[in-house]
Amino acid sequence: MEEKSNLNGKITYNKSKKLNGYTSIIRSSLATLLKNNKSKVGFILLLSIVTFSIIGIFYTPYNPNAYLFKFSQPPNFVNLLGTTGYGQDVFSELLGGAAPTLMIAFSVGLLGTLIAVLVGIFAGFTSKTTNAVINAFINIFLVIPGVLLIMLFGTYFLGIHQNLGYLPTIIILVITGWAFGARTFRSITLSIVKRDFILSSILIGESKMSIIMRQIMRAIMPVIVSNFFFTSMYGAMGLTFIEYLGVGNVEQVNWGTMLYWAINYEAYLTGAWWWILPPSIMISMLMFSLILLNFGLDEMANPSLRVFKKKKRDKNE
Amino acid sequence: MKIPIKYIIKKITLFFAVFMGAITINFVLPRLMPGNPAQVVYSEILKSGGSGISPVYLNQLEVEYGISKAPIYIQYFQYLDNLFHGNLGISIAFFPEPVSTILAQALPWTLFLVISSITISFFIGNRLGRYAGINRNTGKDLAIDLFSMFMAAFPAFVLAFIILDLFSVYGRLFPIGGAYAINVNEGLNIPFIISVLYHAFLPALTIMLISLGGWVLGMRNNIIPSLNSDFINYSENLGFKKYQIKNIAYRNAILPNMTGFAMSIGLSTSGVIIEESIFSYPGVGMYMITAINSLDYPLIQGIFLMVVIAVLVGNLAVDILYGFMDPRIRQEGE
Numbered sequence: 001m002e003e004k005s006n007l008n009g010k011i012t013y014n015k016s017k018k019l020n021g022y023t024s025i026i027r028s029s030l031a032t033l034l035k036n037n038k039s040k041v042g043f044i045l046l047l048s049i050v051t052f053s054i055i056g057i058f059y060t061p062y063n064p065n066a067y068l069f070k071f072s073q074p075p076n077f078v079n080l081l082g083t084t085g086y087g088q089d090v091f092s093e094l095l096g097g098a099a100p101t102l103m104i105a106f107s108v109g110l111l112g113t114l115i116a117v118l119v120g121i122f123a124g125f126t127s128k129t130t131n132a133v134i135n136a137f138i139n140i141f142l143v144i145p146g147v148l149l150i151m152l153f154g155t156y157f158l159g160i161h162q163n164l165g166y167l168p169t170i171i172i173l174v175i176t177g178w179a180f181g182a183r184t185f186r187s188i189t190l191s192i193v194k195r196d197f198i199l200s201s202i203l204i205g206e207s208k209m210s211i212i213m214r215q216i217m218r219a220i221m222p223v224i225v226s227n228f229f230f231t232s233m234y235g236a237m238g239l240t241f242i243e244y245l246g247v248g249n250v251e252q253v254n255w256g257t258m259l260y261w262a263i264n265y266e267a268y269l270t271g272a273w274w275w276i277l278p279p280s281i282m283i284s285m286l287m288f289s290l291i292l293l294n295f296g297l298d299e300m301a302n303p304s305l306r307v308f309k310k311k312k313r314d315k316n317e
Numbered sequence: 318m319k320i321p322i323k324y325i326i327k328k329i330t331l332f333f334a335v336f337m338g339a340i341t342i343n344f345v346l347p348r349l350m351p352g353n354p355a356q357v358v359y360s361e362i363l364k365s366g367g368s369g370i371s372p373v374y375l376n377q378l379e380v381e382y383g384i385s386k387a388p389i390y391i392q393y394f395q396y397l398d399n400l401f402h403g404n405l406g407i408s409i410a411f412f413p414e415p416v417s418t419i420l421a422q423a424l425p426w427t428l429f430l431v432i433s434s435i436t437i438s439f440f441i442g443n444r445l446g447r448y449a450g451i452n453r454n455t456g457k458d459l460a461i462d463l464f465s466m467f468m469a470a471f472p473a474f475v476l477a478f479i480i481l482d483l484f485s486v487y488g489r490l491f492p493i494g495g496a497y498a499i500n501v502n503e504g505l506n507i508p509f510i511i512s513v514l515y516h517a518f519l520p521a522l523t524i525m526l527i528s529l530g531g532w533v534l535g536m537r538n539n540i541i542p543s544l545n546s547d548f549i550n551y552s553e554n555l556g557f558k559k560y561q562i563k564n565i566a567y568r569n570a571i572l573p574n575m576t577g578f579a580m581s582i583g584l585s586t587s588g589v590i591i592e593e594s595i596f597s598y599p600g601v602g603m604y605m606i607t608a609i610n611s612l613d614y615p616l617i618q619g620i621f622l623m624v625v626i627a628v629l630v631g632n633l634a635v636d637i638l639y640g641f642m643d644p645r646i647r648q649e650g651e
Contacts, residue, residue, distance in 0.1 A: 145625070240474075
């Protein structure tokens with residue numbers, strides 16, 4: 001990035017160059033990420049799941065909500081993945097339910113990471129007392145088991161005859177899911193702030209905002225992305241929990257409610273594997289792809305995990 | 318060994334701060350919600366055609382739920398006073414059983430399940446991760462990684478149903494539910510212990526499989542840099558044997574996982590609650606599902622509080638243990 005010092009000693013940046021800098025960083029990190037075999041597989045997997053969900057928005061073979069077929073049919077040519085115990089087409093449900101599931105997972109990931117970054121960096125920059133208070137606050141949310149809080153919320157909503165729709169679901173999952181990331185960002189910021197290059201930036205007279213955006217954000221970028229993946233995983237997992245407990249809106253079609261109905265119908269006892277396995281496998285594939293991508297990120301942030309061709313120790317082992 | 322007093326004091330202070338926070342959340346949440354539990358239950362009874370119900374009953378319900386019209390700070394002190402005396406109210410679903418009695422029955426089973434399965438998965442996971450890290454980028458490494466990742470990604474309750482189905486319903490190898498057989502006497506005798514272990518096997522196995530992934534991957538990613546570090550090179554040159562070097566690297570790599578251990582107690586408690594309801598294990602989870610279905614607010618709040626306290630105490634214990642294990646933390650506290 002090109003830096004120019006004007007007479008007042010303030011640093012100004014060339015706007016277009018700055019933008020260019022960020023895009024080139026993103027491009028080069030993506031390239032590094034895709035060099036890793038595991039994250040390449042993860043990326044392709046995630047891309048195909050996203051494509052699957054986009055198709056599901058515009059087209060499903062049958063109406064996923066309609067009870068059109070015979071009950072509990074095993075897979076055949078009319079119903080690719082058979083039918084549910086209530087006569088819906090499993091494949092249509094799977095296709096149509098993909099988009100809401102991904103939407104919830106990624107919005108939880110996005111919002112949770114955003115809050116985590118804001119809280120974490122703020123805690124790292126403020127006075128010692130505020131930092132301690134925020135730390136205690138983070139710990140409260142970290143320790144309280146998320147599922148219990150969901151149950152607590154969910155029953156109150158049930159009490160006033162309301163289900164957790166998609167928006168309350170996202171809010172609850174963000175409330176219970178942001179703390180883990182905030183803890184990480186707080187400790188990373190604390191360690192970065194103490195280093196010399198930040199001190200010299202402060203001495204030059206660079207504003208706090210600029211230090212955060214220009215130096216700290218860049219240093220924690222891989223961690224932010226990795227946290228996004230983990231929080232998204234938490235979102236997907238949390239959605240299935242909410243639906244399983246029956247506190248969500250079970251009339252909506254997503255992978256969580258599919259599992260809810262399958263389990264309520266005791267599909268695992270009647271041997272209707274085509275009903276219970278596809279949503280489970282899709283959920284685990286989604287999580288799997290995110291874990292794999294995270295593997296690559298780990299190796300990017302921590303070069304000692306990378307594979308080096310010739311090494312003395314490898315021979316000894 | 319020097320006792321890290323400052324560190325311990327710091328941890329205990331944090332413990333009380335978080336504890337008060339959790340108690341306050343438990344107090345505030347119900348009061349934020351529109352309507353109150355008594356009204357909900359009252360209208361529920363009216364709807365199902367309950368005859369002979371009068372507003373007097375509503376008042377009675379409100380008294381039972383501990384709902385008062387007093388100013389909020391007085392309510393708060395009353396709530397703290399009740400908590401201090403172990404008075405958590407009376408359950409609705411299991412009327413007239415007090416919540417504290419139910420919890421006293423259920424909590425030991427849950428703790429038993431959580432502690433045993435998490436400890437086992439911690440040891441197995443670390444061993445597997447160590448093995449994968451030492452043989453990294455081989456077929457074995459990949460197999461272990463993929464297996465543990467897949468397990469971590471699979472929805473927990475579906476896995477529980479599949480295991481229950483395979484081993485209990487079709488296989489008939491393990492019991493379908495309960496914590497021990499009916500024909501054994503409760504107490505410290507061998508048939509009882511065997512029966513308890515036999516009944517706990519499947520739920521523990523499920524929790525173990527789910528939580529394995531985190532340990533394996535964490536260990537693997539910790540031990541690889543540890544094996545590459547200078548002190549390992551140095552010990553290699555000093556002529557340490559191979560297994561000794563692996564042990565040195567292992568002992569350094571296990572520390573981050575120890576912190577994770579404290580946190581996973583909280584996280585896995587959530588999972589355990591679900592597992593218990595599926596395996597009909599008489600722990601907190603089974604009561605929780607009943608409580609949700611019957612809108613048993615006092616019981617839900619009691620469970621919430623108990624689990625949070627248990628998790629906090631577990632965290633504190635591990636934190637203090639950690640202070641003894643890692644000399645760097647001991648010094649930091651001095």
